[in-house]
Amino acid sequence: MLLELRLENYAVIDHLAVEFAPGLNLLTGETGAGKSILIDALALLMGDKASPDVVRFGADRAVISAVFDVEGGSEKLVVRILEENGIDGDETNLILRREIAAAKGRVFVSPFGAARFVCCYTP
Secondary structure, eight states: OEEEEEEEEETTEEEEEEEOOSSOOOOOOSTTSSHHHHHHHHHHHTTOOOOGGGBOTTOSEEEEEEEEEOOSTTHHHHHHHHHHTTOOOOOSEEEEEEEEESSOOEEEETTEEEOHHHHTOOO
């Protein structure tokens, strides 16, 4: 379950943190309010290809991060995927972070660097 989404220097957003509650969470708002910016950022975090164009004007890099609760039925699958990629999977919370810059982007799973394909793994 997605617990929190953080954006820094992404598109027109300087800093933003959104916390999600258990159950159904809805994104509502007027046209131009930024709903699609949040969805696009989450897609990038899940493995979509990034363009340096998403970095906020005047910033060196954009950072997107999310905290997921992996307890329950998905815990074993997540731990297996992480361990197959050399990442310790003992945590109950999984932190994904992606940095996007003009020269090079990086992906982190918890505190460890990882390849982009780890984030978009499908069994």
